[in-house]
Amino acid sequence: MGIYAEPRFLPCGDLALSVELGDDINREVNASVLALEYLIRQQALGGVTETVPSYRSLLVYYDPVTVGWDELTKSLRELCREARPEVLPPARTVEIPCCYGGDLGFDLDAAARKIGLPADEMARLHASTDYYVYFVGFTPGLPYMTGMPERLEIPRLDQPRTKTPPGSVSIGGIQCCIYSVESPGGFWVLGRTPLRLYDPSAADPILLRAGDHVRFRMISRAEYDAIAAAVAEGTYTPRVERA
Amino acid sequence: MPSILIQDAGPQTTVQDLGRRGSLRVGIPPSGPMDRDAFLLANRLVGNADDAAGLECTVIGPRVEFADERWVAVTGAVMPVTLNGAAMPRWAAFEVEAGDVLRMGPAASGVRGYLAVSGGIDTPPALGSRATYPRGQLGGLEGRALRKGDCLPLGPASGGAPAEVHEELIPDYTIEPTVRVVLGPQDDRFTKRGIAALFDAPYEMTPQSDRMGARLRGARIEHTRGHDIISDGVALGGIQVVGDGQPIVLLADRQSTGGYTKIGTVCSFDVGRVAQVKPGQRLRFRQVTVVEAHEFLRAYRRELDGAIPFASP
Numbered sequence: 001m002g003i004y005a006e007p008r009f010l011p012c013g014d015l016a017l018s019v020e021l022g023d024d025i026n027r028e029v030n031a032s033v034l035a036l037e038y039l040i041r042q043q044a045l046g047g048v049t050e051t052v053p054s055y056r057s058l059l060v061y062y063d064p065v066t067v068g069w070d071e072l073t074k075s076l077r078e079l080c081r082e083a084r085p086e087v088l089p090p091a092r093t094v095e096i097p098c099c100y101g102g103d104l105g106f107d108l109d110a111a112a113r114k115i116g117l118p119a120d121e122m123a124r125l126h127a128s129t130d131y132y133v134y135f136v137g138f139t140p141g142l143p144y145m146t147g148m149p150e151r152l153e154i155p156r157l158d159q160p161r162t163k164t165p166p167g168s169v170s171i172g173g174i175q176c177c178i179y180s181v182e183s184p185g186g187f188w189v190l191g192r193t194p195l196r197l198y199d200p201s202a203a204d205p206i207l208l209r210a211g212d213h214v215r216f217r218m219i220s221r222a223e224y225d226a227i228a229a230a231v232a233e234g235t236y237t238p239r240v241e242r243a
Numbered sequence: 244m245p246s247i248l249i250q251d252a253g254p255q256t257t258v259q260d261l262g263r264r265g266s267l268r269v270g271i272p273p274s275g276p277m278d279r280d281a282f283l284l285a286n287r288l289v290g291n292a293d294d295a296a297g298l299e300c301t302v303i304g305p306r307v308e309f310a311d312e313r314w315v316a317v318t319g320a321v322m323p324v325t326l327n328g329a330a331m332p333r334w335a336a337f338e339v340e341a342g343d344v345l346r347m348g349p350a351a352s353g354v355r356g357y358l359a360v361s362g363g364i365d366t367p368p369a370l371g372s373r374a375t376y377p378r379g380q381l382g383g384l385e386g387r388a389l390r391k392g393d394c395l396p397l398g399p400a401s402g403g404a405p406a407e408v409h410e411e412l413i414p415d416y417t418i419e420p421t422v423r424v425v426l427g428p429q430d431d432r433f434t435k436r437g438i439a440a441l442f443d444a445p446y447e448m449t450p451q452s453d454r455m456g457a458r459l460r461g462a463r464i465e466h467t468r469g470h471d472i473i474s475d476g477v478a479l480g481g482i483q484v485v486g487d488g489q490p491i492v493l494l495a496d497r498q499s500t501g502g503y504t505k506i507g508t509v510c511s512f513d514v515g516r517v518a519q520v521k522p523g524q525r526l527r528f529r530q531v532t533v534v535e536a537h538e539f540l541r542a543y544r545r546e547l548d549g550a551i552p553f554a555s556p
Contacts, residue, residue: 010428012478013508014536018428025473037268052267052476054500059267059476064537065544137270137476137500140379144474180270181379198270200369200381206269 003029007080009073010057014064015049019076020057021083025146029056030134031085034211038088039079047072053135053210055144093213095239096178098127098169098191099224105169105191107157114188115154123218125149126169126190131176131214141180141198141206145214148176160186167192169216178208191216194228195238207238245400247360248308249393250344255301257375258364258383258395261294266370267476267499274374274382275495277355277454277518279511280547281319281414285359287551288316288336290403295363296373298389300356304347305389307358309339314361314403317345320353320519321416335407353416353519362400376496378455412550419445420520421527422513424482425536429472429504433484437465441482441506445525446490454496456483457517459526463488464506474502480509480517482528492517510536512543 008020019036022029036058037051047067052059062072100123101108112119131147138144148171156172161184164170168179170187177187180197197207208214219227230236249256259282262275276282276299286295298305304322309315316336317324324331325346331337339345347356366373366384375383384393430438446461464484477483481493483503492509493501494517509517510531520526531539 011425011508011533012428012476012505013425013480014510014512014533014540016476016478016508018475018478020428020475050265050267052499054475055473057475059478061478064540068537069533135500136268138474138498140270140381142270198379200379200386205271205370205381209269 002026003032007077009076012059016059016061017069017072018057018059019080021080022056025055025134027132028085031088031211032080032083033058035085035087036076036079036083039083043079045075045079052137054137055134088211090243091211091213092209093130093215093241093243094208096169096193096195096214096216097219097223097227098193098216099219099221100126100191102221104221104224105189107188108190111154111171111188111190115152117151122152123190125152126171127216127218131216133208133210133212133214135210136206136208139179139181139183139198141208143178143197143208143212143214145176146174148174154188156186157188160184164189165192167194167197169193192224194224194231195236196231245311245362245397246394247310247397249305249389249391249395250308251306252389252391252393253300253303253305253347256305256389257299257377258296258366258373258389259299259375260296260373262374262495263370263372263382270499271370271379271381272376272496272499273479274372274376274454276357277495278319278357278515280515281355282357283547284334284408284550285316285318285357286363288318288334288406288408289314289359289361290401291359291361291363295359295398296366297357297359297364300347300358302354303349304356304358306344306346309341309343309345311341311400313339313397313400315339315345316359317347317356318408319356320350322350322356323348332407334413336403336405338403352521354521355518360397361403362398365396365398378496406551408550409552412546414516414519416519419525419527420513420516421529422516423510423531423536423539424507424528425510425531425533426507428475430506432467432472432504433506434465434467437488438506440464441490442528442530445527447525448520448522450522452522454494456494456497457492457520459490459492461489464490466504470504471502472504474500477501477505478508479511480514481505482507482509494518510539512540
């Protein structure tokens with residue numbers, strides 16, 4: 001398990017290939033994926049037009065008229081050798097205020113019963129650790145995260161709901177995600193953040209990035225409303241630290 | 244400001260350019276025209292840059308009023324074109340004047356029609372593109388499909404000339420297309436029989452298809468061991484097969500990543516052809532290697548570059 005000795009190159013049509021670096025979801029493999037993407041961007045690798053990181057692979061779009069399969073995979077194989085987590089710039093830690101339970105965290109009570117904890121203890125535990133963002137995707141700005149205390153592991157909902165509001169802080173299995181737009185979902189909604197993970201009216205519409213750390217801060221309903229108002233007015237600045 | 248007025252929008256008409264680049268890594272799809280060739284040729288016919296913004300119409304076209312002199316061209320689905328009620332050619336540039344009304348009717352064949360106007364549509368770009376992504380309320384006009392009464396600003400027109408696309412290059416959307424597919428990235432998760440099924444018999448387009456994906460129905464494509472994978476990036480044209488063994492071809496507004504097996508990927512130069520298949524109509528898949536796909540791509544680009552013989556002034 002873990003990182004492959006040699007990367008696998010999987011064709012994705014005539015304009016893309018997937019560089020697969022490992023066989024499971026772990027932070028070491030993912031950091032190598034992000035490092036590979038970082039090096040490709042930093043060196044402006046010839047013919048590469050776009051990259052999409054995910055848990056254990058990097059989708060690389062390219063222009064085959066500029067660079068052929070053999071030449072590109074040769075360059076990528078060399079870059080993979082240098083693609084260690086150390087090449088990445090310092091990670092950011094982004095604070096996400098979250099109001100747990102009540103009508104915003106409408107699954108908290110049921111989820112707490114399911115795993116046999118008092119609801120306030122479940123919320124406290126959820127907000128007690130740092131989370132790691134493997135990648136952002138599926139819908140605009142949605143972070144795929146792990147880092148939850150093991151005690152909170154929970155099977156996904158038996159019946160996925162058709163609509164989950166944006167900002168919903170949710171868990172399923174060992175994963176945590178924050179819905180970025182209204183979408184269907186099979187995760188338990190523990191709370192909601194007043195921050196916008198995706199704001200199409202902003203110059204930079206995306207809050208979180210692959211490789212970020214996330215720290216949840218428990219807030220009251222009153223503070224939720226105050227931050228939501230500030231976000232709507234464009235006067236709220238998220239707290240971001242660099243390691 | 245020069246503009247066009249949408250007198251009637253049709254069921255789904257959006258502003259599109261060639262799409263956003265570089266935003267898939269944060270989950271924002273490229274969007275852009277579903278049939279890239281038809282869109283691009285419309286722009287070239289009116290003397291626009293390839294990435295100028297125009298309109299994509301779905302099944303039924305809009306009725307549009309012009310406020311000044313422009314060159315226009317209609318391509319894509321066979322939607323009858325009239326100017327002030329008089330029939331006009333498709334795949335050809337012609338002039339319009341202030342007050343003229345252009346109408347694109349219901350598609351006799353094909354699904355997506357394109358209207359290019361010289362100068363291009365000049366709505367504000369979002370993340371470097373004017374392409375509309377309605378699910379993300381991004382780009383185009385207020386991030387949405389157009390409505391009756393919308394007014395779209397135009398860029399400065401830079402003249403134009405009569406031009407038309409070579410007749411033999413105008414696609415016939417009534418025939419059952421064969422689209423070329425490179426196997427992968429997860430072809431190893433399908434049985435030999437499953438892979439053979441994909442290429443042996445035609446698949447039918449279903450009405451559940453949209454700008455995210457073309458949902459097809461046909462012979463069951465058999466997995467070796469389940470359809471879940473560790474989520475990874477989804478390329479344009481990716482053929483996702485879930486538990487029911489039916490393929491979904493992922494298109495311009497696709498999700499950036501997904502957790503289902505992808506047996507193969509439709510080549511970029513054939514994706515537009517998928518977008519023109521009507522619900523109930525069928526298409527076939529043909530397997531090619533990556534090397535063959537790259538040769539086809541070069542030939543395709545040469546063909547596109549020679550599609551419009553320049554008319555003498």
